Amino acid sequence: MWGKVGDFMFMGEYHHTIDDKGRLTIPSKIRYELGENFIVTRGLDGCLFVYPKETWESLIVKYQDLPNVKDARNFMRFFLSGANNQEFDRQGRINISSPLIKYAEIIKDCVIIGVGDHLEIWSDERWNGFVAANEDSFSEMADKLFSGDLNI
Numbered sequence: 001m002w003g004k005v006g007d008f009m010f011m012g013e014y015h016h017t018i019d020d021k022g023r024l025t026i027p028s029k030i031r032y033e034l035g036e037n038f039i040v041t042r043g044l045d046g047c048l049f050v051y052p053k054e055t056w057e058s059l060i061v062k063y064q065d066l067p068n069v070k071d072a073r074n075f076m077r078f079f080l081s082g083a084n085n086q087e088f089d090r091q092g093r094i095n096i097s098s099p100l101i102k103y104a105e106i107i108k109d110c111v112i113i114g115v116g117d118h119l120e121i122w123s124d125e126r127w128n129g130f131v132a133a134n135e136d137s138f139s140e141m142a143d144k145l146f147s148g149d150l151n152i
Contacts, residue, residue, distance in 0.1 A: 010114030
């Protein structure tokens with residue numbers, strides 16, 4: 001997916017804190033790739049998704065092609081109702097809305113991870129739980145997804 005919209009790939013894991021006003025510093029290493037305007041919305045698995053504007057627009061085009069069935073409508077309601085246009089302030093921070101903070105259960109400490117064409121923002125507690133629950137099956141996941149053709 002990366003390369004089609006931009007020539008970048010988000011990767012890495014960054015630990016930060018969110019203040020009482022919902023402001024979160026985005027690492028300077030990835031601000032440039034994210035661009036001046038971007039979207040933050042509810043993600044899957046209890047995290048937030050952060051998309052560069054171009055990637056978001058491509059994604060919305062795909063979603064508009066979904067059939068008009070209940071699951072597609074419900075997914076679009078969930079996904080789009082949480083979406084917010086964002087810009088960085090002078091300190092490289094974004095302001096995450098209260099509903100998104102509540103959804104992701106972010107209290108103070110959070111983890112920003114790069115996942116190819118987008119970023120994910122996790123509460124520290126949820127991220128650690130996710131890693132603990134999945135680290136033993138990482139090899140099995142790779143085997144299933146890549147039929148043993150992945151040379152890591």
